[in-house]
Amino acid sequence: MRDLVLDREAAIEALVRAGVPRAKAEARFPATVELRRSQDLEKVEQREVVRLYRAFGCVVRSLSQPRATKQSPGFPDLWIVHTRIGQAWWHETKRQGWTDADVRPDQRVFREDCLACGIDYVLGDRFAAAEQLVRLGLAVRVGDRLEPASRTLRGGQWGSHG
Numbered sequence: 001m002r003d004l005v006l007d008r009e010a011a012i013e014a015l016v017r018a019g020v021p022r023a024k025a026e027a028r029f030p031a032t033v034e035l036r037r038s039q040d041l042e043k044v045e046q047r048e049v050v051r052l053y054r055a056f057g058c059v060v061r062s063l064s065q066p067r068a069t070k071q072s073p074g075f076p077d078l079w080i081v082h083t084r085i086g087q088a089w090w091h092e093t094k095r096q097g098w099t100d101a102d103v104r105p106d107q108r109v110f111r112e113d114c115l116a117c118g119i120d121y122v123l124g125d126r127f128a129a130a131e132q133l134v135r136l137g138l139a140v141r142v143g144d145r146l147e148p149a150s151r152t153l154r155g156g157q158w159g160s161h162g
Contacts, residue, residue, distance in 0.1 A: 046093040074106030089120030
């Protein structure tokens, strides 16, 4: 099986070959992403979470609704997919400084259901998103920054590429 290297340069080159202008391709995959503490509202924090996931090649689908809907209570804000590594998970966004009291009972039940079934579920702010990216091997922490981690698919198994 041919090795598939997933790093910033390879991702940019793939987009350029697909017809995306180099400047836009480079903007989609920044060399580093800084993580800063903030007192932002949950909506603003969610935008940062989405930006962070997308910077590392994730597809993000938002289920947040600013008004009452017929959607089942407790559904998380985001469904995140990274098809290249075959991973998907839910993310319920909370503002920085959130406490357990900020989690509604229906959100707790949804999270417990996911965990009982082996479905990844992230609860929190941009720092929780960063930890998920590190856990999946998509990013590495360098001080207060996240940088893309090189990953290689060898014989169907993911591993570090160095």
